[in-house]
Amino acid sequence: MISSVLVANRGEIACRVFRTCRELGIATVAVHSDPDASALHVREADAAVRLPGATPAETYLRGELVVKAALAAGADAVHPGYGFLSENAEFARAVTDAGLVWIGPPAEAIEAMASKTRAKELMGLATLDPGALTESDLPVLVKAAAGGGGRGMRVVRTLSELAGELEAASSEAASAFGDGEVFVEPYIEAGRHVEVQILADAHGTVWALGTRDCSLQRRHQKVVEESPAPGLSPELVDTLNTLAVGAARAVDYRGAGTVEFLVAEDGRAHFLEMNTRLQVEHPVTEAVFGLDLVALQFSIAQGEALPPSPPQGRGHAVEARLYAEDPAAGWTPQAGELHALDVPGTAPAVRVDAGYAAGDVIGVHYDPMLAKVIAWAPTRAEAIRRLAYSLRRARVHGPATNRDLLVASLEHPDFVAGRLDTGFYERNLDELTAPAPGEEHAAVAAAMADAAGRSGRFGGAWRNLPSADQVKAYGDHDIRYRPLRDGGFEVVDRPGVRVVRATAHRVALEVDGVVRNYDVSVHGDTVHVDSPAGAHALTPRPRFTDPQDRAEPGSLLAPMPGTVVRVGDGVVEGARVTQGQPLVWLEAMKMEHRIVSPASGTLTALHAVPGRQVEVGALLAVVNEVGHEVANEVVNEAQEDPAS
Numbered sequence: 288m289i290s291s292v293l294v295a296n297r298g299e300i301a302c303r304v305f306r307t308c309r310e311l312g313i314a315t316v317a318v319h320s321d322p323d324a325s326a327l328h329v330r331e332a333d334a335a336v337r338l339p340g341a342t343p344a345e346t347y348l349r350g351e352l353v354v355k356a357a358l359a360a361g362a363d364a365v366h367p368g369y370g371f372l373s374e375n376a377e378f379a380r381a382v383t384d385a386g387l388v389w390i391g392p393p394a395e396a397i398e399a400m401a402s403k404t405r406a407k408e409l410m411g412l413a414t415l416d417p418g419a420l421t422e423s424d425l426p427v428l429v430k431a432a433a434g435g436g437g438r439g440m441r442v443v444r445t446l447s448e449l450a451g452e453l454e455a456a457s458s459e460a461a462s463a464f465g466d467g468e469v470f471v472e473p474y475i476e477a478g479r480h481v482e483v484q485i486l487a488d489a490h491g492t493v494w495a496l497g498t499r500d501c502s503l504q505r506r507h508q509k510v511v512e513e514s515p516a517p518g519l520s521p522e523l524v525d526t527l528n529t530l531a532v533g534a535a536r537a538v539d540y541r542g543a544g545t546v547e548f549l550v551a552e553d554g555r556a557h558f559l560e561m562n563t564r565l566q567v568e569h570p571v572t573e574a575v576f577g578l579d580l581v582a583l584q585f586s587i588a589q590g591e592a593l594p595p596s597p598p599q600g601r602g603h604a605v606e607a608r609l610y611a612e613d614p615a616a617g618w619t620p621q622a623g624e625l626h627a628l629d630v631p632g633t634a635p636a637v638r639v640d641a642g643y644a645a646g647d648v649i650g651v652h653y654d655p656m657l658a659k660v661i662a663w664a665p666t667r668a669e670a671i672r673r674l675a676y677s678l679r680r681a682r683v684h685g686p687a688t689n690r691d692l693l694v695a696s697l698e699h700p701d702f703v704a705g706r707l708d709t710g711f712y713e714r715n716l717d718e719l720t721a722p723a724p725g726e727e728h729a730a731v732a733a734a735m736a737d738a739a740g741r742s743g744r745f746g747g748a749w750r751n752l753p754s755a756d757q758v759k760a761y762g763d764h765d766i767r768y769r770p771l772r773d774g775g776f777e778v779v780d781r782p783g784v785r786v787v788r789a790t791a792h793r794v795a796l797e798v799d800g801v802v803r804n805y806d807v808s809v810h811g812d813t814v815h816v817d818s819p820a821g822a823h824a825l826t827p828r829p830r831f832t833d834p835q836d837r838a839e840p841g842s843l844l845a846p847m848p849g850t851v852v853r854v855g856d857g858v859v860e861g862a863r864v865t866q867g868q869p870l871v872w873l874e875a876m877k878m879e880h881r882i883v884s885p886a887s888g889t890l891t892a893l894h895a896v897p898g899r900q901v902e903v904g905a906l907l908a909v910v911n912e913v914g915h916e917v918a919n920e921v922v923n924e925a926q927e928d929p930a931s
C-alpha cells in the first residue's frame with residue numbers, strides 16, 4: 288500500500304494531487320525550485336525537498352534529482368502530475384528502478400504515445416516533410432513531439448516563415464520539455480478540439496469517460512473546457528470513444544489518459560495525440576461522473592481493478608482557467624504579488640483548484656495559471672451561468688488577469704449556443720477585451736473611499752467656510768466632490784449619482800435611482816474596485832508627470848520580466864527595420880514572446896543582449912521612424928545653412 292507520495296510537479300497541479308492524498312490518508316512530499324521555496328504547494332505538503340536552481344531545466348525537469356528527493360524524504364511512490372516529466376518514459380523507469388511506485392502508465396506506453404510522431408505512426412498516420420512543402424500545403428502547424436500545452440507550437444502561413452518557426456518551436460520545446468523534436472502537420476482553421484478521457488487498469492478494463500470540448504484556446508493552450516462536448520452526434524461520440532479505447536488497448540495502457548481529436552466542420556474526426564497523463568481539465572469529467580480521477584490513479588497503481596463499466600455521466604460541467612496575463616496586449620504574461628484571490632461558490636456547484644493564495648508572488652519561470660474554476664449543473668446553460676457569476680464576483684487583486692475575458696467568453700452568443708471552434712478568440716478578441724462598462728462609477732467609488740479614509744484619519748473634512756471642490760483623478764476620470772455637514776460627500780458634475788454611504792473600503796452609490804455597493808481595496812499604486820457589475824483596477828493619476836518617466840518615441844519596452852533569448856538576424860544598431868519585423872525574443876513563463884518593431888525606420892539603439900534578464904518596462908531597443916528621420920534631416924540641414 289502507498290503511504291507516502293512525492294508529486295513531481297508544482298503549483299495548482301501539486302495542490303490538486305495533495306488534496307486527494309489527504310483524503311486517502313497518504314503523506315505528501317513536495318519538490319521546489321528556489322523561486323518556489325514558499326509556494327502554496329510547498330506550504331501544503333507534509334515535507335519538501337529543494338531542487339537548486341530556478342528554471343524548469345535546472346529543477347523540475349531533472350529526473351535524477353526528483354528520484355533522489357523521493358528517496359531522501361522516505362516516499363514510496365511518485366505522482367508526476369501533468370506537464371514537466373509526466374510523459375517522460377526514462378523518468379518513469381528511473382522511478383521504478385529506484386523501488387518506488389510509479390503512479391502512471393507503463394514506460395512502454397509512454398514511449399509509444401508521448402511522442403506525437405510515434406503516436407501517429409502507431410495510428411497509421413503520417414506527418415508532413417518540411418522540405419517538400421509548397422504554398423498549396425499551407426497553412427501548416429509546427430508542433431513539439433514531446434509535451435503539450437501549446438509549447439513548441441506554431442501556425443505557419445507562408446513558406447518564408449517556416450524555417451524561423453521550426454527553430455523557434457524547437458527552442459521552446461527544448462526549454463519546456465527537454466526535447467527539441469518538432470514535426471509538421473496540416474492545420475485545420477475552424478476545427479473543434481474534442482477529447483476523450485480514458486481510464487485503464489492492469490486487468491484489461493478500459494473506461495471511456497465521455498467527451499470534453501476544449502476549443503476555446505489561445506496560443507494553442509486551452510482556456511475554457513466543458514463536458515460533455517456539446518452538439519456532437521451520438522454516432523460521432525461512439526466513434527471517438529471506440530478510437531480512444533482502441534488507442535489505449537494498442538499500447539496496454541494503465542492509468543488515466545486522454546485521446547485528443549480535431550473535429551472538422553464536415554464532422555470528420557482527426558487524431559491529434561494521446562496524452563499519457565492526467566489533464567488540466569480533468570475536473571469537468573470528475574464533476575459529470577462523480578469520480579476522483581487522482582484517487583483512481585492511486586488504486587490502479589496499487590493493482591486494484593476497475594468495475595467492469597464506468598458510472599453514467601450526469602449534468603454538465605464547465606471549467607475556466609484563470610491566468611495572470613493581459614489578453615488585450617497579445618496575451619502577455621504578468622508577474623508580481625497576488626494580493627487577493629477569492630472566488631465565491633460552494634462545492635459541488637463551484638470548485639476552485641488554485642496554485643496561488645493571497646500574498647504569493649507570480650514569477651516569470653513557470654506557466655501563469657493561477658487557478659481553475661469549475662461549475663457543475665444539471666444543464667449546460669445553468670453551468671455556464673454559475674461559472675460566469677462566480678468569476679464576475681471574484682476578488683482577484685494584483686497583476687492583470689484574463690478574468691474579464693473569461694466572463695465575456697462565457698456570455699458570448701456563440702459560446703452560449705455551442706458554436707465552438709479553435710478560431711473563437713482570433714475572431715472575437717477585440718470584442719471580448721473591450722473595456723468593461725461602469726469604470727466611471729468605479730472611479731467615483733474609489734474617490735469616495737479615499738475621501739472617507741482621509742476624513743476618518745483627520746477628524747472630519749467639513750468646514751463652515753466654503754472651499755474649492757476636491758478632485759481625485761483615475762485614468763480619464765476626474766472626480767469632483769465636496770464634503771457635507773453630516774460627514775457625507777456630494778459628487779459634483781455627475782447628475783443622477785448620489786453617495787449613499789462611504790467608508791474607506793466600501794461605498795454605496797445611487798445611480799439613476801439604483802443603489803449598488805462597491806468594495807474598494809488599495810494595493811500600492813493600484814485601487815481595486817469590485818461590485819456585482821464587474822471589477823476595475825484603477826491607477827490614481829498624478830497632477831504632474833515626472834519628465835524622467837517619459838519614454839523616447841519609438842522605444843521598445845519589455846512587456847514582462849523575462850530573459851532575452853535571441854535577437855533577429857541582422858538586427859544591429861543602424862539597421863533598417865520594417866513595421867512588424869520581429870526584433871527581440873523574450874522567454875517568460877515557459878513561452879517565447881516576439882517583440883516587433885512598432886514602425887519602419889532605423890534601429891538607433893539596441894540594449895537587448897541574449898541571456899540578459901530584464902524587468903518589465905526595461906528598454907530593449909529604439910526605432911527612429913522614417914518620418915522622424917526625414918524631419919531630423921531637415922532640421923540638421925537648416926542648422927548648417929547660414930542663409931536659412
